[in-house]
Structures are given as structure tokens and as C-alpha cells.
Amino acid sequence: MIVRDLYKSYRKHQVLKGVSLGLDPGRITAVLGPNGSGKTTLIKCMLGMVIGQQGEISANGKNIGHDYLYRKDIGYLPQIARFPENLKVRELVSMVKDLRNQPANYEELVSRFGLGPFMQKPLRNLSGGTRQKVNILLAFMFDSRYYILDEPTAGLDPLSLQRFKEMLLNEKQKGKAVLMTTHMVHLAEEMADEVVFLLEGKVYFHGGVQELKDTYDGMNLEAAIANILSLQEHA
Template identity: 55%
Template sequence: MINIQNLHKKFGKNIVLSGVNLDIKEGGIFAVLGPNGSGKTTLIKSILGMVIPNKGTINLLGKSIKNNSDYRNKIDYLPQIANFPNNLKVKELITMIKDLRGNKTTHDDDLINQFKLQPFLDKKLGNLSGGTKQKVNLVLTFMFDSPLIILDEPTSGLDPISLLRLKDLIQSEKAKGKTILITSHIMSFVEEISDEIVFLLEGQIYFKGTINELKEKTNQTDFEHAIASILTENHA
């Protein structure tokens, strides 16, 4: 699905990605983890074409993404912070995104029902709470049918019931054979949902594999301690 080779990116003198090599196979849930400043967001934005690397190649479904914007139609993306126009109503935003993507979807009605957004459809986005905005964000992401889904901190601001719905949604998309990339600071969510994790440290892939493999590598019995031991070991 995604093949990344020798990816480098620096902003000024700050080296953010330093020779990243990564293969993500088709189908499954992959969590991209790492401390703040490890390069997670830059890596994801490079895949999305929002950041242009200094060096290296990114192939999606066997084709280079360089000078090729069409590949973005194969990605559904949930940004960490969605900056919606405050004066638009929720239903106007949903219609606008459908028009922009040119995709016929009827899935938005199901998602609106799932996240109980009917009472908010005629409300302006500027008047919504952070949690409700995140539910709108999730509807916009999942209402299309793309083979790759990228979710940047998807649990942000969600109440427990909406979090359960999100987990069900992610699993149902996986069951359709889709590839899902997730970043999250919530380790319990990552442990429950992920097939594999990709751990970035100082701009490089430190580890890629299952959570059990990480526990074995770090001699830890639980996931949070395994992550903590990587960070302690590398800051000793």
C-alpha cells in the first residue's frame, strides 16, 4: 500500500526525518507513535503531499506520489485540528465537502445517525463544542470509500459512547480490506485497535511490528511500560 524509501526532511537546521524506510502492507490498522518532535506529523503530511521531502521516495499503491495529485482521491484524512469556517452550518459543510470531492456518497446519513448529529445540522460550526466538531470531522472522513484512511488523534474530545462508535467504525473499515494509519497519544486505544505499530524516534523508524513483539524486545509485560522503556533508554 505505502512504500517509503530514504525519506529526509528538515525545516531550516532542524532535521525532522532522517532516512525513513517504511513498508505498510494493504489491509490492517497501523499506529504511528513517537514522542513530540519525533517526526510523526511530518511523515503523515509527506504521505498526504502537504510536506515536500528534501530527499527520498513515497509510493502509494505502486505509484510515486511525486507530481501526482490524483492519488489523494484514494485517501480519507482526519486532521488533528479541523479548522472549519465558523459561519457555515454543519449540513452546509457536509454538502460542500461532498461537492468538492465530487464523490457520490449516501454514507453521511448513517454516520450522522451513529454520532447523533441530527440536532446540530442547522447549527453554525463556530457554536459547537470541541467534541461535536470532532464528530463532524469523523463524518467528513468516513463518508467516502477510499482504500487508505489516515486518522490524526481521532479520539480527541470524544465522549465514551462516541469513542466506542469510532472503534466499531475503524474495525468495519478494516473488515472491508482498507489500510488505516492512526496517530494517538492514548496508549489503551492504540493497544486495543492496532495490528502493528510504527515507532518513530528522532526522525527514524525505531521499531515496526506487533505490540507483543515490542513487549518482547523491551522485556516489558505491558504496552505502556514498553513505550516508556524505549524513551528512557534513549534519553539515558
């Protein structure tokens, strides 16, 4: 999946100013950046929920345009888990499965994240962390080629976070391409093969984790990023 020179503005507000990146099989790309740098907009463009003004997004070598079938290959985890509130978790899962019309394997995920006791509960009664687990379940229950994750770890407890990381590495080994946005720098440092740092709608840095550290002579990634941000503020 390739994004090339993408521009998007909402009325006068220019959110993305020529963003390019690519997703490769077996690699995890982390998109970092302060609030309002365009991370979520970028992801929504890749899913066709937001329509870019300029530039090109292609999946499996085809421009996505107004196409929708390419979304069969994407497991998407939205940032804010908003569900039809009166459905039970089990109903939601089987509905999404039916709508996607693809084989789904969720029993393993349900036990991995301890969702068993919640399956019969309506979504409005779930806590924030449990909702996030349901969100993860919906994104990963299909055998997708790409995973696009917007803040996947928000609200997870340490144990679930650990299990999430294991699962992600597992998927990576299976040759899946992963794109995730995060504010947790050490997560990116630990998991990602590549880091894209977005700043005010532009790619400020794109490269390996080690490269970014080297640029800032051996600082850890968190310090390197704090450094970039404070430089930006003073500028």
C-alpha cells in the same frame, strides 16, 4: 501505499531522517512517538501537503510527486480540526462532497455519532468533541482505500470512542488500510496490527504489538514505551 526513506527538514531543523513504512489492505498501523517526533510531518508528506526532500512516497504503485489524483483514495483526518467557521455543518459536508466529486454516504455516520442536531449549526458554535466528530465524518464519508488519521480520538467521550473503534474495525474488515497516530497506547495495543514507534524523526521500532511487548519481556505496551522514552532521556 509505501513510504521509503523519507527525509524532511524545516530550515535547519531535521524532522524526518529516513522514515520507511507501508500501508497494507486490512491492516491498522499505529504510529506512536513523543511530541515533536515527526508524526504529523510524516502524515502531511503522505498527503502531499508537505514536500519531502529525499525519499519516495508511492500510492497504488505510483510515485505521488506533485500528483493529486491519488488523494481520491485517501480519507484524511487532520490533527487540528480547522474549518471555515461561518459554514454550517451540513454546508461543509455537501461542499466537501461536491469538491471531491465522489459518492458519499454520511447518514449512517451522522446517526452513529449523534451529529443530527448539529447539522444546521455553524462550525464556530461547536464544542471540541463535536468538531472532532465532524472531522471523523468528513474523513470516513467516502469509500476510500486508505485512511490516514492524525490523533483521531482526541476529545471523544467514551461512548463515541467505543463507536469509533467499532467503525474502524468494520473498515479494516472491508480491507481498508489504516494509518493512525496516537498518544493513547492502549488504543494502539487494542486496535493496531502493527506499531511504528517514531523517535526524533527515525523509526525506532517497527513490528507487531506482541513483538514489541516480547522485546521488553511481557511488559504491557505502555510500560514498554515509557521505558524506551526514559532510556532516551538518560542517553
